Amino acid sequence: MERALNSPVPLSKRFWPVFRTIAIVYVILLLGQQAGLEPGRIVREMTDNPVIIVQQLIVGLANAAIITIVALGYTMVYGIVESINFAHSSVFMLTTFVALLTMSWLVNAETKAPLWVAIVAFIPAMAAGGLINGLVERYAYRSLRKNAKIVGLIAGLGMDFVLQNIGLQIGAFGKLPNAYPNVEGIKFLKILGNQNASPKSFPAVNEFFSGPGIPVNVLEFIDPHATLRITPADLLVIITAVVLVFALNWFVKNTRSGKAMRAVAQNPAAASMMGIDVDRIINLTYVIGGALAGAAAVMFGVYNGTTSSSIGATTGLNSFTAAVLGGVGNIQGAALGAVFIGLLSSLSDQFISSRWTNAWVFMTLVLVMLIKPTGILGTEGGEKA
Amino acid sequence: MAQEVLLEAKGVTKRFGGLTAVNKVDFVIYKGMIAGLIGPNGAGKTTFFNNMTGLYTPTEGDFIFNGKPITGLKPHIIQDRGISRTFQNIRLFGQLSALENVLVGMHTRLNGTVFEAFFRPKRVIHEEKRAREKALDLLDFVGLGRDSAEMAARNLPYGFQRRLEIARALASDPKLLLLDEPTAGMNPQEKKELTELVDHLRKELGVTVLLIEHDMKVVMGISDRVSVLDHGEKIAEGLPKVVQANPKVIEAYLGTGAAAEGA
Amino acid sequence: MAILELKNVHTYYGNIHALKGINLTVEEGEVVTLIGSNGAGKTTTLRTIQGLLKPREGSIKLNGEELTKLPPHDVVKRGVSQSPEGRLVFPRMSVKENLEMGAFQRNDKDGIAADMEKVFGLFPRMKERINQRAGTLSGGEQQMLAMGRALMAKPRVLLLDEPSMGLAPILVDLIFDIIRELHHQKTTILLVEQNARIALSVADRGYVLETGEIVLSGNAKDLAHNPEVEAAYLGGKAH
């Protein structure tokens, strides 16, 4: 003990980690300001106008709702086959087109749509998502499952490109001429615009009881003039997400197929010995994941108002980060991670720098992997026999 | 013969969640001996091995190798210190040739860096040449012959694969060689030949061997000392014959019901 | 007629010829044991019967019906269920859910409930822990759960793979008492066990497997006193 006190070496050793942390934080602040990380400005902007924070929180929650549903697809598939489904983000992207076309067909390519149109659009979008993902699993992944993991990953990547390319080419249908061939039905395709890669507009869902939104005066104590508007899109997105998370949780916990899914995730060999058709259950997982992507697509379209063939990558990265953050394979974890990512994105858009938001999300992903690779609610995967 | 301790395990315990796979095992290996470790399936033998070689960190207890603690070190450092192993279910580098497999085993004993790989200074050329020769000798020694040197490991017959694993483990000149069920899946003739190889290897190379084995005949035939694990605990230790007659061992291996019936 | 019949079954792992022409029969209500050293092909035989591995040659018949081409879940449906080596319970599911998974191929709710009671009768400890997660059970309890789970399929042939593995002697005795009880109830069992003596003590007949081939077969009592078997698998204990 005495020696330890007298000698200077342990002292510097004790301060080294502190010093290192300070140095790292300093460097991050130094370089981070280029990407909008200026704490002084951020704090000041927040205190100057606190209403914006609340507004951004609502935006963040709505984004989180969408991210959650996409993340569920990642997390369920990862939970059962322990491999990332790279094509998931593209399935999501394709289903936004299904949703877009359904809605514009129902309202005949007009710019406004009542709420029921959005609700109806869930059906074809979810069906399409389930179908695409199911087919991808059946024909691209299934026979590869016995190979090394990297083989499946690469095949998934390949499918991702194929689907992305299809998404891009869907845009070309917007170029179909009006008069020729003279079919009325294709009119709604005009909504796809005449540039393949450019964003396509969703009809705005703005009929909500009797007005464009409910004004809510929750912030009177800060600013008597501040009024928040909660739009139908906000409500639709958040309520759908909550309903889907609970429904999925119930499904996995209580139904025969849900239990089989859990069994396969925990031990495919044993599940097979119990008479569970492992291939079918894995396919079912993909189908459900795809259907969820379809649901998320409607939410995304209604909320953001546009889609394009390139939205898959960002949403995919956000959702995957959310899934990892919450602990891969965990439904509640995905929701928790998504709330974190959603809030981070919306606050970053407002207060840090919207151009660098993706970079901050990515930083979060790396940090999470460094600090807790298993995620917030994750369990150790190592003990699985 | 002055008996020098090579490896000592002190109260090694490994728990997985609620399951205690290895429970307070004390264990000593002297230089130059062949130590046998037996026990029924799932008794914790391989777990014990994995703790020793750094794949797991023991929950409690210590391993002392050559007078220095090695508990909790990374596997590659433990291998560098002089403990080398084979695996229960053969884990060769399938696409590499037999020769290359042995050369990988020599990794810690070679010094070539990336730059040297490109410029190939004399030192590295010599080193590689010597390494290749030594690897060929080792292949010869374990009975693969130089002809198999260029064969991809996964294309070798089963028995050769087991031998190649031993050659690979020997490549780093280990002080202690751990063999995990080296005769599993072999017929009696092959078993006999492999037993001879193990014996041979102790005599020729002076390696200390710790052997996990299922086949009583194999263990009893060559071991100087046998320890018996059951249910994660060491239940007996001593000369093969003594251990064989130990009622506890008979019970663990043959079951009480059977003992009653046999009586 | 034999309820389970294997004829000249050859199974490969990649290029490794693991089973080299297995011939084996199990009669209704009989306990047959398969003994042999590690790596002899015992588990491979069970996995082949259940359809987890596809034989390259030969036929496997259950009550005269060919099983070889069927996927594992259909084999379970036909009435072959297994308590696997290493138990492989579903660790994050409760005991009850594990047992339900055993009855996955069945639709008769009443029958399932009745069978669950039966399992609880055999393994009272399972009833005490009905809501506990299987991963937190002790080794012996997990073994009981694995056997109970296999019984929930109401199998015509029950495959037991190494039920004594890693268990303390007292638990081994308990497990084998239950196997005797099952035998008494006329359950047809194919038992794989490395503890040859205890296995032969409960079985009617036995097969000895060596590097993928059956080298000996016969009445369990005879096998137990066969000098070769004694030497190789009973510890070479001198009488």
Place this chain on the structure above:
Amino acid sequence: MKQKLLNNTEAIAIGFMAVLALVTGGWNTIVCAVIAGLLIGLSANQNRDGIIRAGVLGAIASIITAIMGYIFNSWVSTLPGVDNQAPDHLTAYPLILAVVIGTITSLVVAWIHSIHEEARRKQAFLIFMVVCAVIFPFFDQCPTLAWNGPISIANPTVGCTTSKALLWVNAVIVTMIFALQALGLNIVAGYAGLLDLGYVAFFAIGAYTMGFLNSDHLVAQDTFLKTQFGFWLVVWGSAAAAAFFGLLLGAPTLPLRGDYLAIVTLGFGEIIPIAAKNLAEVRIFEPISLFINQLFSKADAQSLDRMQNAEAFLKNTLCLVGCDPTRPFDFTAGTKGISPISPPVFGNILGIPKIYAFVNGDYIPWYFLALVLLAGSAFFIFRLRDSRVGRAWVSMREDELAANAMGIDIVHTKLLAFIIGAMFSGFAGAFYASYVSFIEPGSFAFDISVTVLAMVILGGTGNITGVILGAFITRVVDLVVLERLKQLINGITEKVFFSGIDNPALVQFVQSIADATAYKVMLFGLILVVMMKVRPQGLIPAETAAQKRKA
């Protein structure tokens, strides 16, 4: 023993090259015939009969190729919108030459292939390949001129505009840059088994380092470094910068499970173009003073607009980089890109007079420079694979746990592979920047990572020859076949189907649906999926020792 009329390689070779000749025609017919001959020769039996058969097959293949070339010349090239190779597209010379050279190639290759002694065979192949590589660009000159006499060889650029001539040389130079990248990725993915999906990031880092340090971009900046550092110096800087980022990204993530690495690298690949886009106006302040100023400065947020406000906050802040508010430090030139980037110069350094300077658009010297770099890299990697380090990589890929137990430090070894892979990509990026002389964030999109991965997978993971072959096939498909196919289809549709229809919208729709180049990503995606299902080891799998013996 009944021999099949054609084996798979031969059938694919003939078919593919015939299509290629059909869509490119002209003098490209010769190249097609040579490649077909090469592949036929390589797949021949190693005996006298084999050589004869190869000769016959080679002749047939060449004739088929020539016929296709003829169809191109006489019909395809007359379609509207198809690039004609030369005014005399109907000339018979290239077609006759194609038959002769194609046949000879297959004979020679079959003969070399039949040499029994392995060392000599390899030597002969090497010599053959070097000869081909050296002759090649002179055959791909502006066709008329090349044939008309030695003038064109002496002065290759006469009369050749970049858009029409040198289709192949340009494509091959770009291909070699990609092959260089693919070789690097092969170390990461092929040897060490790490799936890196953001490989383009290192390419971009290398290119931007070159662009930054070897162009007027830096000279125009407000720094003391008002100079261009020259290609030969910066190329190492590029490699080092890429390696540094490789370390930065790999060190925290490589210890994690493999598929997480895929996602992290994917993210990194997305971030780098974002950074390139947004680092055009860099201003860095001392963080503590910035914090204090922004938080406590008296500037009134209500009265000033946001921009002015920000300036007011920054007034008393300690500024480090890009302090002049009207002229912040321009790091990447944002979306407008850096141009022109200087080409390499021999000499002109340390008092040595300028010996030779490369000129953008003069392809031949670039071609040979790229060839030397690629050959050097291949040689380097070949030696690396055959060393202690290379063995460690492959063993780790085969069985990580066993490799660890054999004394290999997994994290260290993975990191080494990752860094060296990054270095190659950075190197390639530097060369690319100097070659095209213009870089912008859009040139480093995700599809480059995909293309390079497709090259490695297609050719054969872990095999140098395979990877280079993969690079060539992929790039030729990308740069030549798809482009030509698009022209061809558009030409046909326009001429055949739309000649009587006056509806530009419909034509435009059909053309954008039938645009072959628009399906590039899908094609590479399909290559990945199909290869994984059919032949996960690639066209030329890593030679295992056993196969060496069989040969």
